[in-house]
Amino acid sequence: MSEGQDPSRCGNCTECKHDCCFKSDHCINPHIFGLLSPDELHTLMDNKRQIHFRPGETIMKQNTPLTHLVCIKNGLAKVVSEGPKGKNLILQIIKSNSIFTGGGTIVDDFRHFTVAAVTDIDCCFIDTTRLYQLLTQNSTFSIELLKHSNKQHLSMLTTLINLTNKYMPGRVADTLLYLKNVVFETNPYNFLLSKQELADMSGMTKESFIRSLKEFEDSGLIRHNRNSVEILKENELIEISRNG
Amino acid sequence: MSEGQDPSRCGNCTECKHDCCFKSDHCINPHIFGLLSPDELHTLMDNKRQIHFRPGETIMKQNTPLTHLVCIKNGLAKVVSEGPKGKNLILQIIKSNSIFTGGGTIVDDFRHFTVAAVTDIDCCFIDTTRLYQLLTQNSTFSIELLKHSNKQHLSMLTTLINLTNKYMPGRVADTLLYLKNVVFETNPYNFLLSKQELADMSGMTKESFIRSLKEFEDSGLIRHNRNSVEILKENELIEISRNG
DNA sequence: CCTTTCTGTTGACATTTATCAATTAGTTTT
DNA sequence: AAAACTAATTGATAAATGTCAACAGAAAGG
Numbered sequence: 413m414s415e416g417q418d419p420s421r422c423g424n425c426t427e428c429k430h431d432c433c434f435k436s437d438h439c440i441n442p443h444i445f446g447l448l449s450p451d452e453l454h455t456l457m458d459n460k461r462q463i464h465f466r467p468g469e470t471i472m473k474q475n476t477p478l479t480h481l482v483c484i485k486n487g488l489a490k491v492v493s494e495g496p497k498g499k500n501l502i503l504q505i506i507k508s509n510s511i512f513t514g515g516g517t518i519v520d521d522f523r524h525f526t527v528a529a530v531t532d533i534d535c536c537f538i539d540t541t542r543l544y545q546l547l548t549q550n551s552t553f554s555i556e557l558l559k560h561s562n563k564q565h566l567s568m569l570t571t572l573i574n575l576t577n578k579y580m581p582g583r584v585a586d587t588l589l590y591l592k593n594v595v596f597e598t599n600p601y602n603f604l605l606s607k608q609e610l611a612d613m614s615g616m617t618k619e620s621f622i623r624s625l626k627e628f629e630d631s632g633l634i635r636h637n638r639n640s641v642e643i644l645k646e647n648e649l650i651e652i653s654r655n656g
Numbered sequence: 657m658s659e660g661q662d663p664s665r666c667g668n669c670t671e672c673k674h675d676c677c678f679k680s681d682h683c684i685n686p687h688i689f690g691l692l693s694p695d696e697l698h699t700l701m702d703n704k705r706q707i708h709f710r711p712g713e714t715i716m717k718q719n720t721p722l723t724h725l726v727c728i729k730n731g732l733a734k735v736v737s738e739g740p741k742g743k744n745l746i747l748q749i750i751k752s753n754s755i756f757t758g759g760g761t762i763v764d765d766f767r768h769f770t771v772a773a774v775t776d777i778d779c780c781f782i783d784t785t786r787l788y789q790l791l792t793q794n795s796t797f798s799i800e801l802l803k804h805s806n807k808q809h810l811s812m813l814t815t816l817i818n819l820t821n822k823y824m825p826g827r828v829a830d831t832l833l834y835l836k837n838v839v840f841e842t843n844p845y846n847f848l849l850s851k852q853e854l855a856d857m858s859g860m861t862k863e864s865f866i867r868s869l870k871e872f873e874d875s876g877l878i879r880h881n882r883n884s885v886e887i888l889k890e891n892e893l894i895e896i897s898r899n900g
Numbered sequence: 901c902c903t904t905t906c907t908g909t910t911g912a913c914a915t916t917t918a919t920c921a922a923t924t925a926g927t928t929t930t
Numbered sequence: 931a932a933a934a935c936t937a938a939t940t941g942a943t944a945a946a947t948g949t950c951a952a953c954a955g956a957a958a959g960g
Contacts, residue, residue, distance in 0.1 A: 563763045864947060
């Protein structure tokens, strides 16, 4: 560690390099990177930069070469599949301490998704060639990355399968429950997302999303205003989600 | 190798055990399992059984515990996501020499998909606890499995994204092109699948699929009868797929 | 060879969802 | 505070897709 540096100010990884990565406010996921030896971690984090993004900014762009993967230190980001004619699908919201690879890690080295900041966000970029090198050295680490990768893919697959199988009310219910239980974990919650983004999470137009939301409100299942939702009857929402 | 055994008859893995797995007609994928040492391969294949399935039979069932993964020696299988009310989605057709894990490998040890035989098929089942053990020993092997797993997931994600983004004609075009270029690799091809299954690949009802197919025929893009399709104007089909 | 059964096909119709246009409400700028 | 923008909402309508019912044709079994 740099001489005499105050650990509590250890926010900027470009200054304190790998040492900071064991601190409690580090930008990396301890489940995965904690498996590396200090030397290995050094290799990976040596030239890492911490970068700040403002809401809406693109962190990684679909169809560009995958040279780095991104670790989210704090804040929320959305994983988007950009379709033709602005038809976007939001597949996942990722939170602090997540890693995201953009899809094609070790497969074709292209990013299959766009990641964009939802809130203010700090992330670090990690060089994939250094990562690949470590994968060959440390099998526990590569198993953990396999696990993480599978988990993330399965979550996106589940989302998409629900979008394909269900009618609008079921999809809106899924989105509302996902935001409450997975993303924000409080009940009246501020969805920091626009109605367009909520619609993109639900695979429909914003007009349709708004209409569905209104019906839920009229039936007393939820209460909402411009930027927050309260789920009043979760069980009934779950039922709607089930029925598709 | 067992003494003096004729390698050309080496079809049944329960007899010749791991030795057969390097032969040309083995049931495993050489890209992945070729990375194992003979000893490691022995560990994995020691108690492996080769099992025959008839068309339509379920090879692994969604929501059951994932104790084994399956290797397909020859024949075709379909990967199905079973939804409520018989709303099934076929996410992928898998061919000879493929491995399929059922989705949850190393994540939650449950199968997230059903795999069923399309043709007569021979497969081997490999114990996952033995696999996990090898993953910790051989990092080249685990990287290759990570790659395979990512590739398979990406392929299914792409399928689902297309189903969500496109209208029926685009989805039918995708299915027809997928069968020609990826699965059968010939031009007039026998789709061994029922119209219901083709519809399940395209995320629609069989009636809608048939209507779409008929329109393509009327426009001269394809020719088809009860059990085969010939693609006449591939470029126009690609165009339809692009336009969604 | 006839019956039965399953798959494929067609048509009429209902439902779901998108599109477009108009309006309102909020936010930012000046 | 007014103007100018952006996001949210509403309504009318059209397009896409599913549902249901009827029927045809092939395959399977007696």
